[in-house]
Amino acid sequence: MERKAYWSLILCLLIFGIMGLVGHIHFKKELVSKLSNEVEFAEAEVREKKLDKDNYNLAVQHTQQEIDTVNKEVKELEDEIGKLNQAKEEKDKEVKTCKDSMPGLSNDIAAVEKEKNDIEGQKAKWIEEMNGLKQKLQGPSPVCAFANITEENVKKEPTIKDLCPKIQIVVKA
The missing domain is CATH 1.20.5 (Single alpha-helices involved in coiled-coils or other helix-helix interfaces)
Structure with missing residues (x-):
């Protein structure tokens, strides 16, 4: 075993x-x-x-x-x-x-404006002067009173009658 x-x-x-x-x-x-x-x-x-x-x-x-x-x-x-x-x-x-x-x-602007104002002032004087001259042109010329205008002169210069409408023609004898 x-x-x-x-x-x-x-x-x-x-x-x-x-x-x-x-x-x-x-x-x-x-x-x-x-x-x-x-x-x-x-x-x-x-x-x-x-x-x-x-x-x-x-x-x-x-x-x-x-x-x-x-x-x-x-x-x-x-x-x-x-x-x-x-x-x-x-x-x-x-x-x-x-x-x-x-x-x-x-x-410059101020100078130009001054010049413009001066010109405008002169313009007013010129206008006044032109108006005076126009009035003188419309009236008879003071020379016409002293002018000794003959018929021959009127024939040569017909504008003389326009300048002095009231002139009397002096006739020479």
């Missing part, structure tokens, strides 16, 4: 050993499964981080392009402002020149 007990003992030990090995294999499989899951999660996290990094790099590139575009536009605007400032300075110089010439022009 000793042999049977020995075999039973070996068989029990063998079953316990196999069961231990199966348990150990099962434990290792669970451990491998957990590690695989952790590796998959870590790989997924790495992929996600890589995608985030790629997205961040794309956003950085896009932002850098926008910054470059804005810097280019700012430079163009600064150039345009420089040109406009030059034009403004030229216009300011022209305005200053005009303002500086204003007193001289005011003096």
